[in-house]
Amino acid sequence: MKKFRVGFIVNPIAGMGGRVALKGTDGVVEEAIRRGARPVAPEVARLFLSELKHYEEAESFEFITGPGPLGEEYLNEAGLHFDVIKHREVGYREVEGVKIPDTTAEDTKVLAREMLGKIDILVFAGGDGTARDVYSVVGKRVPILGVPTGVKMFSGVFAASPESAARLLIEVAHGKARLEERDVMDLDEDAFRRDEVRPKHYGKALTPVVELLIQGAKQPQKVDESETLEAIADAVTEEILNEDGIYFLGAGSTIKRVKDRLGINGTLLGVDVVEVKDGKARLLVKDAAEKDLLRFADKNPKIVVTVIGGLNFLFGRGNQQFSAEVLRKIPKENIIVVATPSKVENGIIRVYTGDKDVDEKLRGYIRVRVSPWMEKMVRVL
Incomplete structure (x- = not known):
């Protein structure tokens, strides 16, 4: 197998608003924590990489990732080969006794931009907001695949589960996944919390597809x-x-x-x-x-x-x-x-x-x- 280069970006706060009925995490991390939320994306990222390790092909993958909680620490724990784009020092802050990294959407965009031309596929762990951020930078220049960690995940670029994402990445490496243009969608979370559905279509990203491993995109009622x-x-x-x-x-x-x-x-x-x-x-x-x-x-x-x-x-x-x-x-x-x-x-x-x-x-x-x-x-x- 030829070298397979994978970009890997984790949004470490994605999905924190789900269980506490905030319907998203954009701009409400502090409120989510006050309601009892805890980070979920790190564990999902670990699950994805742990599942990937079951395939011997993963040992030959070359990952490029962000510093610390943006990807480095999870790949290091998994023992996979990777290089780090150290675009900045990532700090931490404490909210209600919960330690969270000071990451923003700009980190995702900077890393995605730095990875262009160096990878065969960009895998990200996050939700619709992260998908939108990745797509805003890479467009159709490189395929993207989402490991689902968010709340809504209405876009069609997500694997059905972290385990499915691992299997799908192996299929991509073997040339057994077809590429499709899949919808990137996101909702206005403030309106969503007011019980208003305001979806917006941001474009179509290239996404690898194997039936049953990838989810569809949200569709309106007929x-x-x-x-x-x-x-x-x-x-x-x-x-x-x-x-x-x-x-x-x-x-x-x-x-x-x-x-x-x-x-x-x-x-x-x-x-x-x-x-x-x-x-x-x-x-x-x-x-x-x-x-x-x-x-x-x-x-x-x-x-x-x-x-x-x-x-x-x-x-x-x-x-x-x-x-x-x-x-x-x-x-x-x-x-x-x-x-x-x-x-x-x-x-x-x-x-x-x-x-x-x-x-x-x-x-x-x-x-x-x-x-x-x-x-x-x-x-x-």
Whole structure:
């Protein structure tokens, strides 16, 4: 195999806002930490490199990376070959007892610029914001691949998981992955936190693709399915009101219709905790964080969620409040999935909680309500 040169950039604060219901991390790191968030990207980067080490080809890869938490320390721990672009000294600061690096989007851009002409592919660990920063510099001059560590990850440049990213990189090295132009998208996080969806398309990046290893990009609801969606919402609402208990109602326009019919002031883009008693619904927690869900997890709650169109994710994209700790406590049969037919037309949906035992519990097949009177058995990967 000829020399395979890999750029590797880690956004060490990506994803911190997910479990604490901030729906992103841009500009709110301090608030995320105050709510109990801890860095997640470093562990995801380590998992990616640990998985990569299982392949003997990785020993011959030549990595170029940034200093310290931008990549150097993880490659050093993994024992892989690398050179460091020391564009500056990276310092640390402490917030509420949590030590975080003083990195910014500019670090990502500077490193990506320095790597151009020296690499065959640029791998980054981050979310949509990091993808946007990388793309703003490299365009289509070099393929890019995202190791998913963020909250939303609506762009089509991400592997399905850190493990999938490792496998995909091996396929690229062997020339077995095709290159496609994939959407780079990001949302206005301030608007997102106000329950407003304002997506913006930033362009199309070259991305290696192997089926089942790469995710799709977020897709809007099909207009011609709106009547089906309304009817599904009516049917699911009636079923909920007929069974007393605690419900965790997930994010998205599909579930928002159910919330509206229940008569609660629920969120469009967050998770709400609802109690149903004697045919009436009461909002207990609006825009719940992981810790809120854990408070009710021992009360045999039911989860009502939908599939993110295009991404085909049930858990692991945009709803990290449903963490492994939460899902471990809830039986699979207590998960109610509703989706229009187009969202499950390929017959598979994905989960990724970062916990292999929990992911394994959720895999297999799950019932998805695709019309008021019909359920479809869909494979969970």
